[in-house]
Amino acid sequence: xxxxxKLIYYIKxxxxxxxxxxLAILSSFESVKIxxxxxxxxxxxxxxxxxxxxxxxxxxFYIDSKGTEHIYQIRMDNNWIADIQSFFSQNSSKYNIEAxxxxxxxxxSHKQFEQLLLEIPALERYFRVLFQKAYINALSxxxxxxxxxxxxxxxxxxxxxxxxxxxxPLVYIASYLGITPExxxxxxxxx
Numbered sequence: 131x132x133x134x135x136k137l138i139y140y141i142k143x144x145x146x147x148x149x150x151x152x153l154a155i156l157s158s159f160e161s162v163k164i165x166x167x168x169x170x171x172x173x174x175x176x177x178x179x180x181x182x183x184x185x186x187x188x189x190x191f192y193i194d195s196k197g198t199e200h201i202y203q204i205r206m207d208n209n210w211i212a213d214i215q216s217f218f219s220q221n222s223s224k225y226n227i228e229a230x231x232x233x234x235x236x237x238x239s240h241k242q243f244e245q246l247l248l249e250i251p252a253l254e255r256y257f258r259v260l261f262q263k264a265y266i267n268a269l270s271x272x273x274x275x276x277x278x279x280x281x282x283x284x285x286x287x288x289x290x291x292x293x294x295x296x297x298x299p300l301v302y303i304a305s306y307l308g309i310t311p312e313x314x315x316x317x318x319x320x321x
Contacts (some may be wrong), residue, residue, distance in 0.1 A: 163235075165232050177225075180217055186206070234267075
């Protein structure tokens with residue numbers, strides 16, 4: 131499926147748009163390629179774009195005062211990534227976004243995004259659903275770190291996204307799960 135068609139396909143899963151809407155959407159997005167280990171966003175910058183990943187894998191993370199990285203998001207093909215707080219507030223980001231693989235993305239600027247929502251009301255529904263799902267997932271992840279065991283969190287990730295273990299270094303998966311790499315190794319040996 132061509133890159134542009136993936137975006138339209140996922141939008142059409144949650145809302146109805148016309149052919150004219152499709153053309154307006156596609157003309158508002160810019161195609162970007164990024165090499166592995168390159169950053170799309172550096173902490174302290176304003177997140178100027180929301181990215182749709184057509185192919186590849188990216189992570190968002192922050193570095194605490196001790197220099198430890200904490201993974202906030204790991205996103206792969208046909209998913210969105212951005213620092214939403216920075217994007218909407220147009221304030222500095224606390225996060226970095228880095229490609230874990232050579233990746234192909236479609237990006238839209240804040241100004242273009244707002245204009246597109248005005249022109250195509252059906253997109254408001256799409257993004258409302260998208261942001262609701264993201265909020266629910268974030269709460270679920272927070273609850274899991276508070277009340278579920280590391281083994282349960284690992285099993286859930288394995289069930290929901292088994293491909294992640296072939297594409298993402300285990301040290302990043304451990305950080306995302308809120309455990310040490312050693313704990314992740316012990317869990318994997320128990321399986």
